[in-house]
Amino acid sequence: MRSILLALATLTACQAPPAAVAPVPFTTGGSAAGDFGPPVGDPIIAELTNAPNVPPPIDRDEPATVVVNLEVVEKVMPISEGVDYTMWTFGGEVPGKFIRVRQGDTVEFHLQNHPDNRMPHNIDLHAVTGPGGGAASSFTAPGHESQFTFQALNQGIYVYHCATAPVGMHIANGMYGMILVEPPEGLPPVDREYYVMQGDFYTVGKYREKGLQPFDMQKAIEENATYVLFNGAEGSLTGDNALQANVGETVRLFVGNGGPNLVSSFHVIGEIFDRVYTDGGTFPQENVQTTLVASGGATMVEFDVEVPGTYVLVDHSIFRAFNKGAIGMLKVDGPESLGVYSGLELDSIYVGDLGDHEGIIAAVTEAEAGGTVTLEQQIAAGEALFGGSCSACHQTTGTGVEGVFPPLAGSDFLMADKERSIGIVLNGLTGPVTVNGSDYNSVMPPMRQLNDDEIAHILTYVRNSWGNSGDAVTAEEVATVRSTTDAPAGAAH
Numbered sequence: 001m002r003s004i005l006l007a008l009a010t011l012t013a014c015q016a017p018p019a020a021v022a023p024v025p026f027t028t029g030g031s032a033a034g035d036f037g038p039p040v041g042d043p044i045i046a047e048l049t050n051a052p053n054v055p056p057p058i059d060r061d062e063p064a065t066v067v068v069n070l071e072v073v074e075k076v077m078p079i080s081e082g083v084d085y086t087m088w089t090f091g092g093e094v095p096g097k098f099i100r101v102r103q104g105d106t107v108e109f110h111l112q113n114h115p116d117n118r119m120p121h122n123i124d125l126h127a128v129t130g131p132g133g134g135a136a137s138s139f140t141a142p143g144h145e146s147q148f149t150f151q152a153l154n155q156g157i158y159v160y161h162c163a164t165a166p167v168g169m170h171i172a173n174g175m176y177g178m179i180l181v182e183p184p185e186g187l188p189p190v191d192r193e194y195y196v197m198q199g200d201f202y203t204v205g206k207y208r209e210k211g212l213q214p215f216d217m218q219k220a221i222e223e224n225a226t227y228v229l230f231n232g233a234e235g236s237l238t239g240d241n242a243l244q245a246n247v248g249e250t251v252r253l254f255v256g257n258g259g260p261n262l263v264s265s266f267h268v269i270g271e272i273f274d275r276v277y278t279d280g281g282t283f284p285q286e287n288v289q290t291t292l293v294a295s296g297g298a299t300m301v302e303f304d305v306e307v308p309g310t311y312v313l314v315d316h317s318i319f320r321a322f323n324k325g326a327i328g329m330l331k332v333d334g335p336e337s338l339g340v341y342s343g344l345e346l347d348s349i350y351v352g353d354l355g356d357h358e359g360i361i362a363a364v365t366e367a368e369a370g371g372t373v374t375l376e377q378q379i380a381a382g383e384a385l386f387g388g389s390c391s392a393c394h395q396t397t398g399t400g401v402e403g404v405f406p407p408l409a410g411s412d413f414l415m416a417d418k419e420r421s422i423g424i425v426l427n428g429l430t431g432p433v434t435v436n437g438s439d440y441n442s443v444m445p446p447m448r449q450l451n452d453d454e455i456a457h458i459l460t461y462v463r464n465s466w467g468n469s470g471d472a473v474t475a476e477e478v479a480t481v482r483s484t485t486d487a488p489a490g491a492a493h
């Protein structure tokens with residue numbers, strides 16, 4: 001046991017931070033306990049929230065003793081539609097519960113490890129000054145509870161995470177969250193505060209491969225993420241789950257990054273951050289487009305929303321956004337402001353298959369597993385996926401663009417040969433083709449990154465839309481073509 005604890009303390013990367021350069025009126029130097037005075041009044045039970053919500057601002061003039069009760073729960077959760085993953089959570093969700101205290105507070109931390117759990121866990125809070133950040137004092141076996149106390153010496157927004165060996169695995173399974181230490185005078189008031197936390201995930205199956213997906217240690221070591229997600233799942237910040245604001249409001253996002261590996265290039269498409277508290281530090285930078293959020297780091301961004309519409313949150317390492325899930329949305333309601341922006345509402349390129357289609361793909365996946373999938377379900381799922389993968393060229397109406405992109409609507413070429421059409425999506429198409437009497441000679445890129453289900457649904461939709469009528473395409477048919485044709489050089493595999 002002792003050697004485990006020692007190993008933990010060494011594995012934990014966070015050491016006591018250097019004394020912060022604090023603005024007036026408070027200081028963090030000298031005898032810490034004396035600077036803020038002793039806690040006043042009865043202990044307060046901290047209100048904790050699940051993302052994307054944060055607890056209300058603290059309305060206290062004196063330091064207090066704040067009791068935090070956090071329970072680790074290991075459970076299977078959806079990571080994408082039809083894809084499950086065994087998450088290890090601080091409080092039942094990923095990211096873990098948001099904790100909000102005041103600088104100078106004495107935090108009495110209780111870490112519970114649910115009796116049904118399999119693993120030991122602990123917690124390292126970056127807001128703690130002391131070796132291991134609490135990790136060595138909080139090693140907790142299933143069915144047990146541990147307790148430690150720390151004084152929140154430094155203001156700021158901090159990540160917490162599990163630091164039990166193998167540390168990377170615990171973090172990769174979702175064991176991180178954030179704690180905000182407000183300055184004594186509080187943060188400047190805003191209209192909306194939200195909690196957004198990025199994490200990278202490593203599954204044995206490919207991106208969006210259905211079913212319960214185990215953790216892949218080798219991919220994690222190679223930093224080859226299968227998913228890069230905001231708030232622990234695809235869809236956690238899109239559609240009905242989008243963040244909300246009204247024109248004229250000021251929005252503050254607490255943006256953290258649990259890692260375990262990747263640094264985030266956090267960006268909101270269509271917005272400029274009026275202020276960024278880079279790395280969660282005290283002094284804001286102004287007028288920023290994209291800000292880095294370190295793995296194990298957090299930042300605070302603030303912006304006014306002037307124009308209604310949908311703003312897309314991304315990791316601007318952009319394949320992560322479009323091919324690994326790092327997409328969220330902020331929906332802003334209110335009157336147009338044509339002097340600021342006269343353009344169109346966001347089109348399907350950014351929203352892709354995330355628009356208003358939540359649940360459709362989960363439904364078809366469930367039906368497939370139960371052997372009851374219908375043509376209608378496949379068509380619905382295919383329509384959702386077509387928006388993200390095909391409509392940029394073939395258009396949402398399937399008409400294509402004359403002389404450039406051939407039509408799928410009423411296409412004699414498409415309907416003549418089902419197997420060939422599967423091969424075109426998998427392997428692309430180049431060279432002359434004649435569709436409905438018109439000649440095309442262009443390039444369609446291979447789309448092998450789509451999985452068998454996705455291609456089956458898309459082609460089922462295409463074969464039953466815009467005047468086409470045909471039977472369903474099954475995932476097995478796609479799998480057969482995939483395994484009997486060669487991928488062109490450079491195609492995904």
Ligand SMILES: [Cu+2]
Pocket residue numbers: 088119120121122162163164170175
């Ligand atoms: Cu853990």
